[in-house]
Amino acid sequence: MSDATTRITGVDTYDIRFPTSRELDGSDAMNPDPDYSAAYLVLRTDDPGGAEGHGFSFTIGRGNDVLVAAIQALRPHIVGRDLRALCADPGSLSRDLVGDSQLRWLGPEKGVMHMAIGAVVNAVWDLAAKRAGKPLWQFLADAEPEWLVGQVDFRYLEDVLTPDQALAMLRQAVPGRAGRTERLRAEGYPGYTTSPGWLGYSDEKLTRLARQAVADGFTQIKLKVGADLADDIRRCRTARAAVGPDVRMAVDANQRWGVEEAVHWTKALAEFDPYWVEEPTSPDDVLGHAAIRAGIAPVRVATGEHVQNRIVFKQLLQAGAIDVLQLDAARVAGVNENLAILLLAAKFGVPVCPHAGGVGLCELVQHLSMFDYVALSGTTEDRVIEYVDHLHQHFVQPVRLERGHYLAPSAPGFSAEMWPGSIARYTYPTGAFWAADALAQGAAAQQTARTRTPEATP
Amino acid sequence: MSDATTRITGVDTYDIRFPTSRELDGSDAMNPDPDYSAAYLVLRTDDPGGAEGHGFSFTIGRGNDVLVAAIQALRPHIVGRDLRALCADPGSLSRDLVGDSQLRWLGPEKGVMHMAIGAVVNAVWDLAAKRAGKPLWQFLADAEPEWLVGQVDFRYLEDVLTPDQALAMLRQAVPGRAGRTERLRAEGYPGYTTSPGWLGYSDEKLTRLARQAVADGFTQIKLKVGADLADDIRRCRTARAAVGPDVRMAVDANQRWGVEEAVHWTKALAEFDPYWVEEPTSPDDVLGHAAIRAGIAPVRVATGEHVQNRIVFKQLLQAGAIDVLQLDAARVAGVNENLAILLLAAKFGVPVCPHAGGVGLCELVQHLSMFDYVALSGTTEDRVIEYVDHLHQHFVQPVRLERGHYLAPSAPGFSAEMWPGSIARYTYPTGAFWAADALAQGAAAQQTARTRTPEATP
Numbered sequence: 001m002s003d004a005t006t007r008i009t010g011v012d013t014y015d016i017r018f019p020t021s022r023e024l025d026g027s028d029a030m031n032p033d034p035d036y037s038a039a040y041l042v043l044r045t046d047d048p049g050g051a052e053g054h055g056f057s058f059t060i061g062r063g064n065d066v067l068v069a070a071i072q073a074l075r076p077h078i079v080g081r082d083l084r085a086l087c088a089d090p091g092s093l094s095r096d097l098v099g100d101s102q103l104r105w106l107g108p109e110k111g112v113m114h115m116a117i118g119a120v121v122n123a124v125w126d127l128a129a130k131r132a133g134k135p136l137w138q139f140l141a142d143a144e145p146e147w148l149v150g151q152v153d154f155r156y157l158e159d160v161l162t163p164d165q166a167l168a169m170l171r172q173a174v175p176g177r178a179g180r181t182e183r184l185r186a187e188g189y190p191g192y193t194t195s196p197g198w199l200g201y202s203d204e205k206l207t208r209l210a211r212q213a214v215a216d217g218f219t220q221i222k223l224k225v226g227a228d229l230a231d232d233i234r235r236c237r238t239a240r241a242a243v244g245p246d247v248r249m250a251v252d253a254n255q256r257w258g259v260e261e262a263v264h265w266t267k268a269l270a271e272f273d274p275y276w277v278e279e280p281t282s283p284d285d286v287l288g289h290a291a292i293r294a295g296i297a298p299v300r301v302a303t304g305e306h307v308q309n310r311i312v313f314k315q316l317l318q319a320g321a322i323d324v325l326q327l328d329a330a331r332v333a334g335v336n337e338n339l340a341i342l343l344l345a346a347k348f349g350v351p352v353c354p355h356a357g358g359v360g361l362c363e364l365v366q367h368l369s370m371f372d373y374v375a376l377s378g379t380t381e382d383r384v385i386e387y388v389d390h391l392h393q394h395f396v397q398p399v400r401l402e403r404g405h406y407l408a409p410s411a412p413g414f415s416a417e418m419w420p421g422s423i424a425r426y427t428y429p430t431g432a433f434w435a436a437d438a439l440a441q442g443a444a445a446q447q448t449a450r451t452r453t454p455e456a457t458p
Numbered sequence: 459m460s461d462a463t464t465r466i467t468g469v470d471t472y473d474i475r476f477p478t479s480r481e482l483d484g485s486d487a488m489n490p491d492p493d494y495s496a497a498y499l500v501l502r503t504d505d506p507g508g509a510e511g512h513g514f515s516f517t518i519g520r521g522n523d524v525l526v527a528a529i530q531a532l533r534p535h536i537v538g539r540d541l542r543a544l545c546a547d548p549g550s551l552s553r554d555l556v557g558d559s560q561l562r563w564l565g566p567e568k569g570v571m572h573m574a575i576g577a578v579v580n581a582v583w584d585l586a587a588k589r590a591g592k593p594l595w596q597f598l599a600d601a602e603p604e605w606l607v608g609q610v611d612f613r614y615l616e617d618v619l620t621p622d623q624a625l626a627m628l629r630q631a632v633p634g635r636a637g638r639t640e641r642l643r644a645e646g647y648p649g650y651t652t653s654p655g656w657l658g659y660s661d662e663k664l665t666r667l668a669r670q671a672v673a674d675g676f677t678q679i680k681l682k683v684g685a686d687l688a689d690d691i692r693r694c695r696t697a698r699a700a701v702g703p704d705v706r707m708a709v710d711a712n713q714r715w716g717v718e719e720a721v722h723w724t725k726a727l728a729e730f731d732p733y734w735v736e737e738p739t740s741p742d743d744v745l746g747h748a749a750i751r752a753g754i755a756p757v758r759v760a761t762g763e764h765v766q767n768r769i770v771f772k773q774l775l776q777a778g779a780i781d782v783l784q785l786d787a788a789r790v791a792g793v794n795e796n797l798a799i800l801l802l803a804a805k806f807g808v809p810v811c812p813h814a815g816g817v818g819l820c821e822l823v824q825h826l827s828m829f830d831y832v833a834l835s836g837t838t839e840d841r842v843i844e845y846v847d848h849l850h851q852h853f854v855q856p857v858r859l860e861r862g863h864y865l866a867p868s869a870p871g872f873s874a875e876m877w878p879g880s881i882a883r884y885t886y887p888t889g890a891f892w893a894a895d896a897l898a899q900g901a902a903a904q905q906t907a908r909t910r911t912p913e914a915t916p
Binding site for chain 2: 030031032033034035059060061062063065066067069070073100101102103104105106107108109110111112113114115155156157158159255258259260281282283284285286287288291306308309311312314315318319
């Protein structure tokens with residue numbers, strides 16, 4: 001069989017949910033009981049080598065089935081595609097998906113449909129990098145600037161970023177690529193950790209985990225805030241005392257505040273020298289972020305994990321509304337749109353510190369930051385990738401950290417593949433875990449019913 | 459059975475699609491082949507009077523099933539609700555749906571999940587108005603200002619609109635309500651028509667339909683633009699010649715342009731005195747709209763049918779980015795969020811000219827404009843509701859127009875209910891129309907296969 005004829009033959013989808021609301025420490029001011037979940041897909045092919053592409057959207061439980069339905073709605077655009085053409089130009093599929101004139105009505109370019117497109121597009125990049133035998137960061141960093149620019153949709157961006165400007169930035173970075181690749185392989189990419197800072201920890205646990213983070217080599221930690229001001233003041237004081245004055249301490253409000261409340265609350269925490277305040281208000285409020293930033297300087301403003309697309313990032317940068325851009329690998333329309341976002345950040349000189357955690361977000365996003373370092377911004381200064389120690393064991397190629405740094409992945413692909421056993425166990429609601437859970441809950445409910453209303457029992 | 463115990467007992471959903479891409483004239487520069495569709499729901503109750511609530515999201519075909527799945531994901535919040543409590547405070551459900559901490563991750567407050575919430579919330583308002591025996595516009599216009607303010611979620615709005623300010627505006631309108639209700643019932647609410655202006659009409663047909671619109675009493679028409687500038691110049695010249703200098707002529711680009719292109723293109727049409735340019739660029743680009751408005755004055759900027767929520771409308775108003783606010787009844791989270799948007803527009807003194815057309819959007823949105831006239835802005839000056847003569851026959855209470863004016867509905871409810879026969883016929887893919895269509899297409903494909911490859915036939 002000639003390689004020229006291999007095609008995408010199927011899109012298998014999985015509704016995978018982990019019961020983290022019972023087991024994990026992931027609650028914040030807006031998300032009290034997340035069940036970290038993945039709307040997961042596998043692109044099947046008839047490649048004789050068995051090539052597959054893996055991708056997913058991250059959600060926090062309910063609604064994961066809606067995302068699976070959205071991925072399935074994209075299937076007619078995918079099945080039958082020529083594998084070689086697709087991997088040579090993932091942007092061709094990205095454009096078809098974003099541009100579907102009927103599906104577009106459900107956004108455009110936002111929410112469920114956009115996240116589904118991101119999952120599919122990322123799976124294509126996983127496949128393309130695997131076929132090239134390279135980890136995604138290297139696949140991107142080795143690419144010609146002209147080809148990378150061709151992967152970007154500049155629609156609605158050209159008032160601030162043209163293809164020529166993007167090309168110039170990428171070309172300028174070419175001479176330093178080899179040296180930075182070497183340095184990346186030797187030293188890794190700096191991370192920071194949110195582990196000490198979840199709401200509801202005792203001061204003793206906060207102190208212990210904050211000290212542990214410093215001992216592990218992290219130079220930045222993050223605390224969740226926004227539920228109660230007096231608590232936040234005490235927790236920030238506790239954390240600052242634990243880590244000392246030189247470790248950066250970010251705070252994260254998870255969209256809890258209005259504009260004026262954000263300014264007031266952040267100022268009340270200013271004495272503890274927070275490095276940035278993250279998601280102070282709605283991710284849709286560009287002008288609100290600009291007003292907050294003006295009101296709380298020199299504390300920095302960071303946002304991005306819920307920013308829906310490149311057009312909102314463009315405005316956050318235009319308006320001088322953010323000091324730190326927190327792109328997410330699985331919120332926007334995949335690698336192609338994240339290339340646009342990295343280019344926008346580079347144009348404005350704003351550091352990118354990606355959002356991670358959840359299910360597999362660390363695994364994905366490291367590739368984007370490493371590409372940015374090697375082949376675009378050329379620096380890791382003031383740049384850190386979030387790290388949370390959750391659920392990595394379910395991935396075939398989990399992230400590896402040393403001395404607070406992400407080590408550069410070496411396996412081909414986008415590190416998106418989960419173990420078959422994990423998929424089988426946590427598929428909702430039929431996987432072994434959830435089936436057993438439903439049985440146990442049914443038994444408990446029956447027990448309760450018997451206890452409460454014995455007169456109703458025949 | 460006491461009324462106090464009646465509850466919502468079920469949420470029935472329907473994927474309804476009309477084959478408008480084959481039959482209708484609804485194409486524009488971004489939507490060449492829409493199949494106008496509704497993700498439709500019925501709230502069932504155990505009310506002895508048989509009360510039901512009807513609502514829907516409008517889509518243009520593919521992905522309508524994804525919206526149905528999203529509505530189904532909301533079911534646990536709805537079934538079992540006490541009917542009296544729900545109808546006395548629809549905002550209680552609205553807050554629970556928007557605030558679901560897990561579903562919120564799929565937005566927040568945008569795209570598929572938000573549209574699904576809008577469909578459900580609108581169905582509750584249909585039910586509440588029916589139980590009160592009033593058309594929705596009157597149900598709202600008769601309500602106490604304090605109660606109306608309690609229906610609005612002010613989160614992320616308070617930097618520009620506080621509950622006290624909203625209350626003051628509503629109270630100020632109370633004395634004139636009776637007089638305006640009388641005038642509304644006598645004269646109706648002004649409309650405008652898009653019928654002459656679809657892309658692809660011959661100049662002769664454009665001229666004929668434009669003259670017909672004026673003869674029908676419309677004082678404003680709208681033309682689709684954005685595909686080809688030379689064509690647009692010719693069509694605008696033709697339309698202006700047909701209607702004369704005194705009829706307003708809006709143009710609609712359906713998001714086709716970037717910022718600079720929008721300014722250039724609109725200026726090239728300026729000699730034909732366009733009243734507004736609609737959706738010149740991405741609905742997400744607040745700063746882009748502001749730049750376009752500055753560049754094309756005195757031509758007005760209008761947008762809103764794809765604006766995802768009150769937070770983006772807030773910014774469009776803050777930034778001075780729009781002259782005309784085009785709210786949509788089925789894009790945001792239903793009546794509650796549209797109350798917020800009407801209050802924002804009133805605060806800034808920007809006229810609301812709702813988007814309509816599609817499936818049932820005229821039926822819904824008339825209620826919001828009529829409430830605004832009677833009980834909030836107090837005026838119809840420079841305000842018009844879009845009218846398109848599509849698919850009204852499928853609704854039990856279709857809109858009625860006379861002399862270019864929407865007549866005030868008198869039947870109780872939100873005018874959202876479709877005929878059972880229409881639902882049955884156009885349910886996708888099992889309804890009579892689609893089942894027959896699939897058979898016909900199968901037969902045609904078989905015929906083609908026989909003709910093309912006779913040697914493959916056994």
